[in-house]
Amino acid sequence: MAAVIPAITKLSNRIIRVLGCNPGQMTLQGTNTYLVGTGRNRILIDAGDKDVPEYQKHLSDVVQSENVNIEHILITHWHHDHIGGVENLYGTIAKQPTIWKHKRSPEDESDVELPSPIQTSWLSDGQEIKVEGATLKVHHTPGHTTDHVVLTLLEENILFSGDCILGEGTAVFEDLYTYMKSLNKILELKPSFIYPGHGNIVEDPIPKIKYYIAHRNQREQQILEVLKNNVGKAFNEMDLVKIIYVETPEALWPAAAFNVNHHLSKLTKERKVKCVNIEGENKWQYASESTNCNL
Known part of the structure:
Protein backbone atom coordinates (compact mmCIF):
# COMPACT_ATOMS: atom_id res chain seq x y z
CA MET A 1 0.00 0.00 0.00
CA ALA A 2 1.33 3.44 -0.93
CA ALA A 3 2.53 5.69 1.87
CA VAL A 4 0.01 8.37 2.80
CA ILE A 5 0.82 11.78 1.31
CA PRO A 6 0.24 14.60 3.83
CA ALA A 7 -1.73 17.67 2.79
CA ILE A 8 1.41 19.83 3.10
CA THR A 9 5.00 18.59 2.99
CA LYS A 10 8.18 20.67 3.06
CA LEU A 11 10.38 18.50 0.85
CA SER A 12 13.44 20.78 0.93
CA ASN A 13 14.27 24.45 1.48
CA ARG A 14 13.23 24.95 -2.17
CA ILE A 15 10.13 22.76 -2.50
CA ILE A 16 6.81 22.53 -0.67
CA ARG A 17 4.30 19.95 -1.89
CA VAL A 18 0.60 20.75 -1.46
CA LEU A 19 -1.78 17.86 -2.17
CA GLY A 20 -4.74 18.71 -4.39
CA CYS A 21 -7.25 16.92 -2.14
CA ASN A 22 -8.96 15.33 -5.17
CA PRO A 23 -8.47 11.58 -4.72
CA GLY A 24 -9.76 9.12 -7.31
CA GLN A 25 -9.03 6.09 -9.48
CA MET A 26 -6.98 8.17 -11.92
CA THR A 27 -5.64 10.80 -9.52
CA LEU A 28 -4.53 8.35 -6.79
CA GLN A 29 -4.35 10.31 -3.50
CA GLY A 30 -4.78 13.53 -5.45
CA THR A 31 -2.87 15.88 -7.70
CA ASN A 32 0.50 16.95 -6.32
CA THR A 33 1.22 20.65 -6.68
CA TYR A 34 4.62 22.09 -5.83
CA LEU A 35 5.64 25.54 -4.60
CA VAL A 36 9.23 26.11 -5.70
CA GLY A 37 11.87 28.72 -4.76
CA THR A 38 13.57 30.22 -1.70
CA GLY A 39 12.74 33.92 -1.95
CA ARG A 40 9.64 36.08 -1.77
CA ASN A 41 8.48 35.15 -5.29
CA ARG A 42 7.80 31.47 -5.98
CA ILE A 43 6.68 29.17 -8.81
CA LEU A 44 3.63 26.92 -8.41
CA ILE A 45 3.75 23.76 -10.51
CA ASP A 46 0.16 22.77 -11.38
CA ALA A 47 -2.91 24.21 -9.70
CA GLY A 48 -5.06 21.21 -8.78
CA ASP A 49 -8.73 20.84 -9.68
CA LYS A 50 -11.40 23.52 -9.81
CA ASP A 51 -13.47 24.35 -6.71
CA VAL A 52 -11.64 22.27 -4.08
CA PRO A 53 -11.84 24.47 -0.95
CA GLU A 54 -9.68 22.15 1.13
CA TYR A 55 -6.78 22.45 -1.34
CA GLN A 56 -7.20 26.21 -1.61
CA LYS A 57 -7.06 26.54 2.19
CA HIS A 58 -3.89 24.45 2.44
CA LEU A 59 -2.17 26.44 -0.30
CA SER A 60 -3.31 29.74 1.23
CA ASP A 61 -1.94 28.64 4.62
CA VAL A 62 1.45 27.89 3.03
CA VAL A 63 1.55 31.21 1.16
CA GLN A 64 0.75 33.11 4.35
CA SER A 65 3.02 31.16 6.71
CA GLU A 66 5.96 31.39 4.29
CA ASN A 67 5.10 35.04 3.46
CA VAL A 68 5.52 34.44 -0.27
CA ASN A 69 3.99 35.52 -3.56
CA ILE A 70 3.13 33.09 -6.38
CA GLU A 71 4.75 34.85 -9.34
CA HIS A 72 4.36 32.01 -11.87
CA ILE A 73 2.00 29.06 -12.26
CA LEU A 74 3.43 26.37 -14.56
CA ILE A 75 0.86 23.89 -15.86
CA THR A 76 2.26 20.51 -16.96
CA HIS A 77 -0.74 19.80 -19.24
CA TRP A 78 -4.34 20.72 -19.91
CA HIS A 79 -6.18 18.07 -17.83
CA HIS A 80 -8.70 19.59 -15.40
CA ASP A 81 -7.00 18.23 -12.28
CA HIS A 82 -3.86 20.22 -13.15
CA ILE A 83 -5.25 23.46 -14.60
CA GLY A 84 -8.75 23.65 -13.10
CA GLY A 85 -7.65 25.36 -9.90
CA VAL A 86 -6.14 28.35 -11.75
CA GLU A 87 -9.55 30.07 -11.72
CA ASN A 88 -9.75 29.82 -7.95
CA LEU A 89 -6.16 30.91 -7.29
CA TYR A 90 -5.84 33.82 -9.71
CA GLY A 91 -6.38 37.18 -8.02
CA THR A 92 -6.83 35.59 -4.60
CA ILE A 93 -4.13 33.25 -3.27
CA ALA A 94 -1.97 34.14 -6.29
CA LYS A 95 -2.46 37.89 -6.79
CA GLN A 96 -1.35 38.34 -10.40
CA PRO A 97 0.72 35.37 -11.54
CA THR A 98 1.88 34.57 -15.05
CA ILE A 99 0.14 31.38 -16.20
CA TRP A 100 2.42 29.18 -18.31
CA LYS A 101 1.47 26.20 -20.45
CA HIS A 102 2.64 24.55 -23.66
CA LYS A 103 0.36 24.74 -26.71
CA ARG A 104 -1.66 21.65 -27.61
CA SER A 105 -0.89 22.28 -31.27
CA PRO A 106 1.39 24.79 -33.05
CA GLU A 107 -1.49 26.69 -34.62
CA ASP A 108 -3.71 26.79 -31.52
CA GLU A 109 -3.71 30.18 -29.82
CA SER A 110 -6.63 29.54 -27.45
CA ASP A 111 -6.44 25.91 -26.40
CA VAL A 112 -7.49 26.52 -22.80
CA GLU A 113 -10.55 28.53 -21.90
CA LEU A 114 -9.68 30.53 -18.79
CA PRO A 115 -12.01 33.37 -17.74
CA SER A 116 -10.97 36.98 -18.25
CA PRO A 117 -8.61 38.54 -17.24
CA ILE A 118 -6.53 35.34 -17.03
CA GLN A 119 -4.27 34.89 -20.03
CA THR A 120 -1.95 32.03 -20.94
CA SER A 121 1.73 32.50 -21.75
CA TRP A 122 3.17 29.77 -23.93
CA LEU A 123 6.02 27.52 -22.84
CA SER A 124 8.67 26.31 -25.28
CA ASP A 125 11.01 23.34 -25.15
CA GLY A 126 14.27 24.28 -23.41
CA GLN A 127 12.87 27.45 -21.84
CA GLU A 128 14.04 28.33 -18.31
CA ILE A 129 11.91 30.10 -15.71
CA LYS A 130 13.72 31.45 -12.65
CA VAL A 131 12.95 32.76 -9.21
CA GLU A 132 15.32 33.18 -6.30
CA GLY A 133 16.83 29.78 -5.47
CA ALA A 134 15.21 27.87 -8.33
CA THR A 135 15.63 27.46 -12.07
CA LEU A 136 13.07 25.29 -13.85
CA LYS A 137 13.88 24.06 -17.34
CA VAL A 138 11.01 23.04 -19.61
CA HIS A 139 11.08 19.79 -21.60
CA HIS A 140 8.21 19.18 -24.01
CA THR A 141 7.18 15.53 -23.51
CA PRO A 142 4.05 14.80 -25.57
CA GLY A 143 2.27 11.47 -25.40
CA HIS A 144 0.14 11.63 -22.27
CA THR A 145 -1.22 14.77 -23.94
CA THR A 146 0.16 16.77 -26.86
CA ASP A 147 0.99 19.73 -24.60
CA HIS A 148 2.61 17.79 -21.76
CA VAL A 149 5.84 19.11 -20.27
CA VAL A 150 8.17 17.94 -17.55
CA LEU A 151 10.37 20.34 -15.60
CA THR A 152 13.87 19.93 -14.23
CA LEU A 153 14.96 21.86 -11.16
CA LEU A 154 18.54 22.56 -12.17
CA GLU A 155 19.75 23.29 -8.63
CA GLU A 156 18.86 19.78 -7.40
CA ASN A 157 18.50 17.70 -10.60
CA ILE A 158 14.90 16.95 -9.68
CA LEU A 159 12.36 16.12 -12.38
CA PHE A 160 8.74 17.21 -11.97
CA SER A 161 7.14 14.58 -14.18
CA GLY A 162 3.48 15.65 -14.33
CA ASP A 163 1.51 12.65 -15.56
CA CYS A 164 4.26 11.23 -17.78
CA ILE A 165 5.58 9.13 -14.88
CA LEU A 166 3.56 8.51 -11.71
CA GLY A 167 4.62 7.67 -8.19
CA GLU A 168 2.78 4.36 -8.45
CA GLY A 169 1.31 2.37 -11.32
CA THR A 170 1.67 3.39 -14.96
CA ALA A 171 0.27 6.28 -16.97
CA VAL A 172 -2.32 6.55 -19.72
CA PHE A 173 -1.47 8.34 -22.94
CA GLU A 174 -3.01 9.88 -26.06
CA ASP A 175 -0.30 8.77 -28.46
CA LEU A 176 2.01 5.82 -27.79
CA TYR A 177 4.65 6.69 -30.36
CA THR A 178 5.34 10.16 -28.94
CA TYR A 179 4.96 8.88 -25.36
CA MET A 180 7.74 6.33 -25.89
CA LYS A 181 9.97 9.05 -27.34
CA SER A 182 9.25 11.22 -24.30
CA LEU A 183 10.12 8.40 -21.88
CA ASN A 184 13.47 7.98 -23.62
CA LYS A 185 13.99 11.75 -23.48
CA ILE A 186 13.41 11.67 -19.71
CA LEU A 187 15.80 8.73 -19.36
CA GLU A 188 18.51 10.80 -21.05
CA LEU A 189 17.98 13.59 -18.48
CA LYS A 190 19.14 11.20 -15.71
CA PRO A 191 17.23 12.88 -12.86
CA SER A 192 18.27 12.21 -9.25
CA PHE A 193 14.63 12.20 -8.07
CA ILE A 194 11.20 12.35 -9.71
CA TYR A 195 8.43 14.41 -8.14
CA PRO A 196 5.30 13.16 -9.94
CA GLY A 197 1.91 14.74 -10.53
CA HIS A 198 0.33 11.85 -8.61
CA GLY A 199 1.80 9.51 -6.00
CA ASN A 200 4.90 9.60 -3.85
CA ILE A 201 8.41 10.74 -4.76
CA VAL A 202 10.40 8.33 -6.93
CA GLU A 203 13.76 8.12 -5.15
CA ASP A 204 15.44 5.76 -7.63
CA PRO A 205 14.19 7.12 -10.95
CA ILE A 206 16.35 5.41 -13.58
CA PRO A 207 14.98 1.88 -12.91
CA LYS A 208 11.46 3.38 -12.79
CA ILE A 209 11.84 5.05 -16.19
CA LYS A 210 13.32 1.87 -17.68
CA TYR A 211 10.41 -0.10 -16.21
CA TYR A 212 7.90 2.23 -17.90
CA ILE A 213 9.63 1.68 -21.25
CA ALA A 214 9.89 -2.09 -20.74
CA HIS A 215 6.28 -2.28 -19.53
CA ARG A 216 4.93 -0.68 -22.68
CA ASN A 217 7.09 -2.96 -24.83
CA GLN A 218 5.85 -5.95 -22.83
Whole structure:
Protein backbone atom coordinates (compact mmCIF):
# COMPACT_ATOMS: atom_id res chain seq x y z
CA MET A 1 0.00 0.00 0.00
CA ALA A 2 1.33 3.44 -0.93
CA ALA A 3 2.53 5.69 1.87
CA VAL A 4 0.01 8.37 2.80
CA ILE A 5 0.82 11.78 1.31
CA PRO A 6 0.24 14.60 3.83
CA ALA A 7 -1.73 17.67 2.79
CA ILE A 8 1.41 19.83 3.10
CA THR A 9 5.00 18.59 2.99
CA LYS A 10 8.18 20.67 3.06
CA LEU A 11 10.38 18.50 0.85
CA SER A 12 13.44 20.78 0.93
CA ASN A 13 14.27 24.45 1.48
CA ARG A 14 13.23 24.95 -2.17
CA ILE A 15 10.13 22.76 -2.50
CA ILE A 16 6.81 22.53 -0.67
CA ARG A 17 4.30 19.95 -1.89
CA VAL A 18 0.60 20.75 -1.46
CA LEU A 19 -1.78 17.86 -2.17
CA GLY A 20 -4.74 18.71 -4.39
CA CYS A 21 -7.25 16.92 -2.14
CA ASN A 22 -8.96 15.33 -5.17
CA PRO A 23 -8.47 11.58 -4.72
CA GLY A 24 -9.76 9.12 -7.31
CA GLN A 25 -9.03 6.09 -9.48
CA MET A 26 -6.98 8.17 -11.92
CA THR A 27 -5.64 10.80 -9.52
CA LEU A 28 -4.53 8.35 -6.79
CA GLN A 29 -4.35 10.31 -3.50
CA GLY A 30 -4.78 13.53 -5.45
CA THR A 31 -2.87 15.88 -7.70
CA ASN A 32 0.50 16.95 -6.32
CA THR A 33 1.22 20.65 -6.68
CA TYR A 34 4.62 22.09 -5.83
CA LEU A 35 5.64 25.54 -4.60
CA VAL A 36 9.23 26.11 -5.70
CA GLY A 37 11.87 28.72 -4.76
CA THR A 38 13.57 30.22 -1.70
CA GLY A 39 12.74 33.92 -1.95
CA ARG A 40 9.64 36.08 -1.77
CA ASN A 41 8.48 35.15 -5.29
CA ARG A 42 7.80 31.47 -5.98
CA ILE A 43 6.68 29.17 -8.81
CA LEU A 44 3.63 26.92 -8.41
CA ILE A 45 3.75 23.76 -10.51
CA ASP A 46 0.16 22.77 -11.38
CA ALA A 47 -2.91 24.21 -9.70
CA GLY A 48 -5.06 21.21 -8.78
CA ASP A 49 -8.73 20.84 -9.68
CA LYS A 50 -11.40 23.52 -9.81
CA ASP A 51 -13.47 24.35 -6.71
CA VAL A 52 -11.64 22.27 -4.08
CA PRO A 53 -11.84 24.47 -0.95
CA GLU A 54 -9.68 22.15 1.13
CA TYR A 55 -6.78 22.45 -1.34
CA GLN A 56 -7.20 26.21 -1.61
CA LYS A 57 -7.06 26.54 2.19
CA HIS A 58 -3.89 24.45 2.44
CA LEU A 59 -2.17 26.44 -0.30
CA SER A 60 -3.31 29.74 1.23
CA ASP A 61 -1.94 28.64 4.62
CA VAL A 62 1.45 27.89 3.03
CA VAL A 63 1.55 31.21 1.16
CA GLN A 64 0.75 33.11 4.35
CA SER A 65 3.02 31.16 6.71
CA GLU A 66 5.96 31.39 4.29
CA ASN A 67 5.10 35.04 3.46
CA VAL A 68 5.52 34.44 -0.27
CA ASN A 69 3.99 35.52 -3.56
CA ILE A 70 3.13 33.09 -6.38
CA GLU A 71 4.75 34.85 -9.34
CA HIS A 72 4.36 32.01 -11.87
CA ILE A 73 2.00 29.06 -12.26
CA LEU A 74 3.43 26.37 -14.56
CA ILE A 75 0.86 23.89 -15.86
CA THR A 76 2.26 20.51 -16.96
CA HIS A 77 -0.74 19.80 -19.24
CA TRP A 78 -4.34 20.72 -19.91
CA HIS A 79 -6.18 18.07 -17.83
CA HIS A 80 -8.70 19.59 -15.40
CA ASP A 81 -7.00 18.23 -12.28
CA HIS A 82 -3.86 20.22 -13.15
CA ILE A 83 -5.25 23.46 -14.60
CA GLY A 84 -8.75 23.65 -13.10
CA GLY A 85 -7.65 25.36 -9.90
CA VAL A 86 -6.14 28.35 -11.75
CA GLU A 87 -9.55 30.07 -11.72
CA ASN A 88 -9.75 29.82 -7.95
CA LEU A 89 -6.16 30.91 -7.29
CA TYR A 90 -5.84 33.82 -9.71
CA GLY A 91 -6.38 37.18 -8.02
CA THR A 92 -6.83 35.59 -4.60
CA ILE A 93 -4.13 33.25 -3.27
CA ALA A 94 -1.97 34.14 -6.29
CA LYS A 95 -2.46 37.89 -6.79
CA GLN A 96 -1.35 38.34 -10.40
CA PRO A 97 0.72 35.37 -11.54
CA THR A 98 1.88 34.57 -15.05
CA ILE A 99 0.14 31.38 -16.20
CA TRP A 100 2.42 29.18 -18.31
CA LYS A 101 1.47 26.20 -20.45
CA HIS A 102 2.64 24.55 -23.66
CA LYS A 103 0.36 24.74 -26.71
CA ARG A 104 -1.66 21.65 -27.61
CA SER A 105 -0.89 22.28 -31.27
CA PRO A 106 1.39 24.79 -33.05
CA GLU A 107 -1.49 26.69 -34.62
CA ASP A 108 -3.71 26.79 -31.52
CA GLU A 109 -3.71 30.18 -29.82
CA SER A 110 -6.63 29.54 -27.45
CA ASP A 111 -6.44 25.91 -26.40
CA VAL A 112 -7.49 26.52 -22.80
CA GLU A 113 -10.55 28.53 -21.90
CA LEU A 114 -9.68 30.53 -18.79
CA PRO A 115 -12.01 33.37 -17.74
CA SER A 116 -10.97 36.98 -18.25
CA PRO A 117 -8.61 38.54 -17.24
CA ILE A 118 -6.53 35.34 -17.03
CA GLN A 119 -4.27 34.89 -20.03
CA THR A 120 -1.95 32.03 -20.94
CA SER A 121 1.73 32.50 -21.75
CA TRP A 122 3.17 29.77 -23.93
CA LEU A 123 6.02 27.52 -22.84
CA SER A 124 8.67 26.31 -25.28
CA ASP A 125 11.01 23.34 -25.15
CA GLY A 126 14.27 24.28 -23.41
CA GLN A 127 12.87 27.45 -21.84
CA GLU A 128 14.04 28.33 -18.31
CA ILE A 129 11.91 30.10 -15.71
CA LYS A 130 13.72 31.45 -12.65
CA VAL A 131 12.95 32.76 -9.21
CA GLU A 132 15.32 33.18 -6.30
CA GLY A 133 16.83 29.78 -5.47
CA ALA A 134 15.21 27.87 -8.33
CA THR A 135 15.63 27.46 -12.07
CA LEU A 136 13.07 25.29 -13.85
CA LYS A 137 13.88 24.06 -17.34
CA VAL A 138 11.01 23.04 -19.61
CA HIS A 139 11.08 19.79 -21.60
CA HIS A 140 8.21 19.18 -24.01
CA THR A 141 7.18 15.53 -23.51
CA PRO A 142 4.05 14.80 -25.57
CA GLY A 143 2.27 11.47 -25.40
CA HIS A 144 0.14 11.63 -22.27
CA THR A 145 -1.22 14.77 -23.94
CA THR A 146 0.16 16.77 -26.86
CA ASP A 147 0.99 19.73 -24.60
CA HIS A 148 2.61 17.79 -21.76
CA VAL A 149 5.84 19.11 -20.27
CA VAL A 150 8.17 17.94 -17.55
CA LEU A 151 10.37 20.34 -15.60
CA THR A 152 13.87 19.93 -14.23
CA LEU A 153 14.96 21.86 -11.16
CA LEU A 154 18.54 22.56 -12.17
CA GLU A 155 19.75 23.29 -8.63
CA GLU A 156 18.86 19.78 -7.40
CA ASN A 157 18.50 17.70 -10.60
CA ILE A 158 14.90 16.95 -9.68
CA LEU A 159 12.36 16.12 -12.38
CA PHE A 160 8.74 17.21 -11.97
CA SER A 161 7.14 14.58 -14.18
CA GLY A 162 3.48 15.65 -14.33
CA ASP A 163 1.51 12.65 -15.56
CA CYS A 164 4.26 11.23 -17.78
CA ILE A 165 5.58 9.13 -14.88
CA LEU A 166 3.56 8.51 -11.71
CA GLY A 167 4.62 7.67 -8.19
CA GLU A 168 2.78 4.36 -8.45
CA GLY A 169 1.31 2.37 -11.32
CA THR A 170 1.67 3.39 -14.96
CA ALA A 171 0.27 6.28 -16.97
CA VAL A 172 -2.32 6.55 -19.72
CA PHE A 173 -1.47 8.34 -22.94
CA GLU A 174 -3.01 9.88 -26.06
CA ASP A 175 -0.30 8.77 -28.46
CA LEU A 176 2.01 5.82 -27.79
CA TYR A 177 4.65 6.69 -30.36
CA THR A 178 5.34 10.16 -28.94
CA TYR A 179 4.96 8.88 -25.36
CA MET A 180 7.74 6.33 -25.89
CA LYS A 181 9.97 9.05 -27.34
CA SER A 182 9.25 11.22 -24.30
CA LEU A 183 10.12 8.40 -21.88
CA ASN A 184 13.47 7.98 -23.62
CA LYS A 185 13.99 11.75 -23.48
CA ILE A 186 13.41 11.67 -19.71
CA LEU A 187 15.80 8.73 -19.36
CA GLU A 188 18.51 10.80 -21.05
CA LEU A 189 17.98 13.59 -18.48
CA LYS A 190 19.14 11.20 -15.71
CA PRO A 191 17.23 12.88 -12.86
CA SER A 192 18.27 12.21 -9.25
CA PHE A 193 14.63 12.20 -8.07
CA ILE A 194 11.20 12.35 -9.71
CA TYR A 195 8.43 14.41 -8.14
CA PRO A 196 5.30 13.16 -9.94
CA GLY A 197 1.91 14.74 -10.53
CA HIS A 198 0.33 11.85 -8.61
CA GLY A 199 1.80 9.51 -6.00
CA ASN A 200 4.90 9.60 -3.85
CA ILE A 201 8.41 10.74 -4.76
CA VAL A 202 10.40 8.33 -6.93
CA GLU A 203 13.76 8.12 -5.15
CA ASP A 204 15.44 5.76 -7.63
CA PRO A 205 14.19 7.12 -10.95
CA ILE A 206 16.35 5.41 -13.58
CA PRO A 207 14.98 1.88 -12.91
CA LYS A 208 11.46 3.38 -12.79
CA ILE A 209 11.84 5.05 -16.19
CA LYS A 210 13.32 1.87 -17.68
CA TYR A 211 10.41 -0.10 -16.21
CA TYR A 212 7.90 2.23 -17.90
CA ILE A 213 9.63 1.68 -21.25
CA ALA A 214 9.89 -2.09 -20.74
CA HIS A 215 6.28 -2.28 -19.53
CA ARG A 216 4.93 -0.68 -22.68
CA ASN A 217 7.09 -2.96 -24.83
CA GLN A 218 5.85 -5.95 -22.83
CA ARG A 219 2.21 -4.94 -23.29
CA GLU A 220 2.79 -4.64 -27.02
CA GLN A 221 4.32 -8.10 -27.12
CA GLN A 222 1.41 -9.54 -25.11
CA ILE A 223 -1.09 -8.07 -27.57
CA LEU A 224 0.83 -9.53 -30.50
CA GLU A 225 1.04 -12.94 -28.82
CA VAL A 226 -2.73 -13.10 -28.21
CA LEU A 227 -3.46 -12.19 -31.83
CA LYS A 228 -0.74 -14.48 -33.21
CA ASN A 229 -2.04 -17.42 -31.17
CA ASN A 230 -5.57 -16.82 -32.44
CA VAL A 231 -5.02 -16.35 -36.18
CA GLY A 232 -8.31 -15.72 -37.94
CA LYS A 233 -10.07 -14.49 -34.81
CA ALA A 234 -10.82 -10.80 -34.27
CA PHE A 235 -10.59 -8.97 -30.93
CA ASN A 236 -11.64 -5.54 -29.74
CA GLU A 237 -9.76 -3.61 -27.05
CA MET A 238 -11.78 -4.92 -24.12
CA ASP A 239 -11.44 -8.52 -25.33
CA LEU A 240 -7.67 -8.10 -25.11
CA VAL A 241 -7.84 -6.34 -21.73
CA LYS A 242 -9.74 -9.27 -20.20
CA ILE A 243 -7.03 -11.66 -21.40
CA ILE A 244 -3.93 -9.55 -20.68
CA TYR A 245 -4.85 -7.40 -17.66
CA VAL A 246 -5.94 -10.25 -15.40
CA GLU A 247 -4.26 -8.70 -12.32
CA THR A 248 -5.69 -5.23 -12.92
CA PRO A 249 -8.82 -4.18 -10.95
CA GLU A 250 -11.89 -4.22 -13.19
CA ALA A 251 -12.57 -0.54 -12.43
CA LEU A 252 -9.36 0.30 -14.33
CA TRP A 253 -10.20 -1.80 -17.41
CA PRO A 254 -11.60 1.18 -19.39
CA ALA A 255 -8.28 3.02 -18.92
CA ALA A 256 -6.44 -0.18 -19.90
CA ALA A 257 -8.60 -0.48 -23.03
CA PHE A 258 -7.72 3.11 -23.88
CA ASN A 259 -4.01 2.19 -23.75
CA VAL A 260 -4.55 -1.04 -25.70
CA ASN A 261 -6.27 0.95 -28.45
CA HIS A 262 -3.14 3.06 -28.85
CA HIS A 263 -0.96 -0.03 -28.99
CA LEU A 264 -3.22 -1.41 -31.70
CA SER A 265 -3.10 1.85 -33.63
CA LYS A 266 0.71 1.78 -33.52
CA LEU A 267 0.84 -1.91 -34.52
CA THR A 268 -1.59 -1.30 -37.38
CA LYS A 269 0.59 1.51 -38.72
CA GLU A 270 3.54 -0.88 -38.52
CA ARG A 271 1.50 -3.54 -40.43
CA LYS A 272 1.97 -6.07 -37.64
CA VAL A 273 -1.80 -6.41 -37.13
CA LYS A 274 -4.76 -5.67 -39.36
CA CYS A 275 -7.93 -3.83 -38.48
CA VAL A 276 -11.24 -5.29 -39.65
CA ASN A 277 -14.68 -3.78 -39.35
CA ILE A 278 -17.28 -6.30 -38.18
CA GLU A 279 -20.87 -5.08 -37.98
CA GLY A 280 -19.70 -1.50 -37.51
CA GLU A 281 -17.11 -2.31 -34.83
CA ASN A 282 -13.33 -2.13 -35.27
CA LYS A 283 -11.54 -5.33 -34.33
CA TRP A 284 -8.00 -6.56 -34.83
CA GLN A 285 -6.29 -9.68 -36.17
CA TYR A 286 -2.70 -10.79 -36.56
CA ALA A 287 -1.53 -10.19 -40.10
CA SER A 288 1.50 -9.47 -42.22
CA GLU A 289 -0.32 -6.63 -43.93
CA SER A 290 -2.96 -4.28 -42.58
CA THR A 291 -6.19 -2.95 -43.96
CA ASN A 292 -7.47 0.52 -43.13
CA CYS A 293 -9.75 1.36 -40.22
CA ASN A 294 -11.02 4.72 -39.08
CA LEU A 295 -8.87 4.81 -35.92
